[in-house]
Amino acid sequence: xxxxxxxxxxxxxxxxxxxxxxxxxxxxxxxxxxxxxxxxxxxxxxxxxxxxxxxxxxxxxxxxxxxxxxxxxxxxxxxxxxxxxxxxxxxxxxxxxxxxxxxxxxxxxxxxxxxxxxxxxxxxxxxxxxxxxxxxxxxxxxxxxxxxxxxxxxxxxxxxxxxxxxxxxxxxxxxxxxxxxxxxxxxxxxxxxxxxxxxxxxxxxxxxxxxxxxxxxxxxxxxxxxxxxxxxxxxxxxxxxxxxxxxxxxxxxxxxxxxxxxxxxxxxxxxxxxxxxxxxxxxxxxxxxxxxxxxxxxxxxxxxxxxxxxxxxxxxxxxxxxxxxxxxxxxxxxxxxx
Numbered sequence: 001x002x003x004x005x006x007x008x009x010x011x012x013x014x015x016x017x018x019x020x021x022x023x024x025x026x027x028x029x030x031x032x033x034x035x036x037x038x039x040x041x042x043x044x045x046x047x048x049x050x051x052x053x054x055x056x057x058x059x060x061x062x063x064x065x066x067x068x069x070x071x072x073x074x075x076x077x078x079x080x081x082x083x084x085x086x087x088x089x090x091x092x093x094x095x096x097x098x099x100x101x102x103x104x105x106x107x108x109x110x111x112x113x114x115x116x117x118x119x120x121x122x123x124x125x126x127x128x129x130x131x132x133x134x135x136x137x138x139x140x141x142x143x144x145x146x147x148x149x150x151x152x153x154x155x156x157x158x159x160x161x162x163x164x165x166x167x168x169x170x171x172x173x174x175x176x177x178x179x180x181x182x183x184x185x186x187x188x189x190x191x192x193x194x195x196x197x198x199x200x201x202x203x204x205x206x207x208x209x210x211x212x213x214x215x216x217x218x219x220x221x222x223x224x225x226x227x228x229x230x231x232x233x234x235x236x237x238x239x240x241x242x243x244x245x246x247x248x249x250x251x252x253x254x255x256x257x258x259x260x261x262x263x264x265x266x267x268x269x270x271x272x273x274x275x276x277x278x279x280x281x282x283x284x285x286x287x288x289x290x291x292x293x294x295x296x297x298x299x300x301x302x303x304x305x306x307x308x309x310x311x312x313x314x315x316x317x318x319x320x321x322x323x324x325x326x327x328x329x330x331x332x333x334x335x336x337x338x
Contacts, residue, residue, distance in 0.1 A: 012049030167236025234258025
């Protein structure tokens, strides 16, 4: 078996291609040929050195692939397209002392190697077969859809309610679409007018700039009331943490949701005065419902443009992405490995 290609971030602002010998005795039973990798803002932040990671590390948090060999697993025959799970339980053999300061799960591409490589051995529990009706590009955003679903569930029944969503990035737009599907009325809020304009093309009707007139704008939409709940999208740049507390009605729920660790400190005084319930969602593991939501177009990604990147151009991509943090939110950046 020939060597496998792998791309590693060896240090801040440096990514290199390397080759590795395949494992002689694989610990995982299924060999997966990685076909496409979705590069996100988290990958760029690790490349810049803005997000903590142990170098060298293989980037690529979200990926799809194909079962490369004949197997005895009837769910994963050779040629099956699969989504690789980003979040996995932290391995524990029972012999070492538990470090309770660590997270209970590992994050591929951040706390352990990601998927920017030719092959990987994987356990069946870390894979989800992709339905034939879904393209690779749609499957690559399944983690976002699953997170949006978990986030909306934290708010309880939303039918007929105005829900503020702060952050018009990919996650925020898909969350707003899911709220509309559940017959709620999302109000999408962001500091960037171009992101809000794109959100409208995705079917999000109510959008507001995060400016001094925000509360008046919310009142105009709701008929003089504040929102019945709110969602703060972690990782959507430029939006103040206190906005969800400001726009939420007393005794409602605010959900902080996103894949990016949020290490900034912020005051909870207003949340306490309003007796808000705070929830946090950052991990997802179930994808069948996400696939169904994509298939039925309850969340519709057709307005997003897939931008294909060659592996040799990944360094250039990270440089351009980091130089222009206001990049087009409509672009989904995909490295093709086939």
